[in-house]
Amino acid sequence: MSDSIITRLDASQSDFNQRLDQLLAWESVSDTRVASVVDDILHQVKTRGDAAVVEFTNKFDRRTAQSISDFVVTPAQLQHALTQISAEQRAALEVAAERIRNYHQHQLQRSWRYTEADGTVLGQQISAMERVGLYVPGGKASYPSSVLMNAIPAKVAGVDELTMVVPAPDGEISPMVLAAAAIAGVDRVITIGGAQAVAALAYGTETIAKVDKIVGPGNIYVATAKRAVFGQVAIDMIAGPSEILVVCDGLTDPDWIAMDLFSQAEHDEQAQSILLCPDADYLDKVEESIRRLLPSLARESIASVSLKNRGALIKVADMEQAIVVSNRIAPEHLELSVADPEALLPKVRHAGAIFMGRFTPEALGDYCAGPNHVLPTSGTARFSSPLGVYDFQKRSSIIMCSAAGASVLSKTASVLARSEYLEAHARSAEYRIID
Structure with missing residues (x-):
């Protein structure tokens, strides 16, 4: 449709995976x-x-x-x-x-240590x-x-x-x-x-x-x-455009969902806003809300480009398929706008931040909920985490052998070192062996 305001997809379509890949594709940060x-x-x-x-x-x-x-x-x-x-x-x-x-x-994170029976720490x-x-x-x-x-x-x-x-x-x-x-x-x-x-x-x-x-x-x-x-x-990371993925059961006020999608679309023309729902009629209602509310945004020109080029309303078979698709996308922000988000949570493998229930819009996380809003984008939630205290702490290993402990460990180290043809390693350990 020439007047399409946002892409409509159906996960049952034979070319769904290909079309989803095209939607998710994003150019690298540089040239x-x-x-x-x-x-x-x-x-x-x-x-x-x-x-x-x-x-x-x-x-x-x-x-x-x-x-x-x-x-x-x-x-x-x-x-x-x-x-x-x-x-x-x-x-x-x-x-x-x-x-x-x-x-x-x-x-x-706190420092920790334990002592073995022979006194090795x-x-x-x-x-x-x-x-x-x-x-x-x-x-x-x-x-x-x-x-x-x-x-x-x-x-x-x-x-x-x-x-x-x-x-x-x-x-x-x-x-x-x-x-x-x-x-x-x-x-x-x-x-x-x-x-x-x-x-x-x-x-x-x-x-x-x-x-x-x-x-x-x-x-x-x-x-x-x-x-x-x-x-x-x-x-910290090389961040891509902002993203939101909403999984909805079709019972949240469609105006709420439309505005949640806008909350990322207004960031940037490259931002991505996606809704997954098993109810096609509800997707129609959300699309109608988008059409009606979009002109009210101060950043309408940015949001409209984002929604048209990178947004999508996707029909899925059920909540189980919604989570499968969500895990494939690995979104920066995931809203579980459903009656029982706790039931879905154990199945979520990849997401930067997870917003539980109808009353938890992503915008709260951006400003004042407490968890960090610096999150992995562009599918990197598959292996990355939100920014946190742990990103500013380092870990150093502590090893302190007793004489008896060193003697026992040195025998093992000697065998392994000589297997690797590293003589000095072996002899260094062997000096500590108590006959």
């Missing part, structure tokens, strides 16, 4: 032109340090700085941002921060990363929620120094973003962005300390830079 530009920026910052960062930031963000210090937001400025936002906004940030902090406290020591860099989009975009979601788990983990970089085109920056940084306990804020900010964090400059990990979303240049410096530092 050769972008990669070439990013490579040059990375090289310049690596070799010229502060001077290159200032030069690129002045060029791309229309700034007139003389040195990096001109980009640094002082602690007093961070605190002042709290007075620039409304009381309602500050209260919302503080409530969200408290809930995010409380949730992530449960993720803290084995265990694991948990320690936080020393320095982490947080990238926050700037300019037109204002994402204080991203500040909270990335910074708070790092602080809960015990990261010593959290440096936030955020571009400020024409010197403008959102007070909400700075207020969120103050509330989250960010240690240092620098108003730089793009590949030059990623390079400064990854390699270090005269005034910006090299970090151990870089987290946070950005545009194609930022994503390409993060991919390029991976290995030099750790990164």
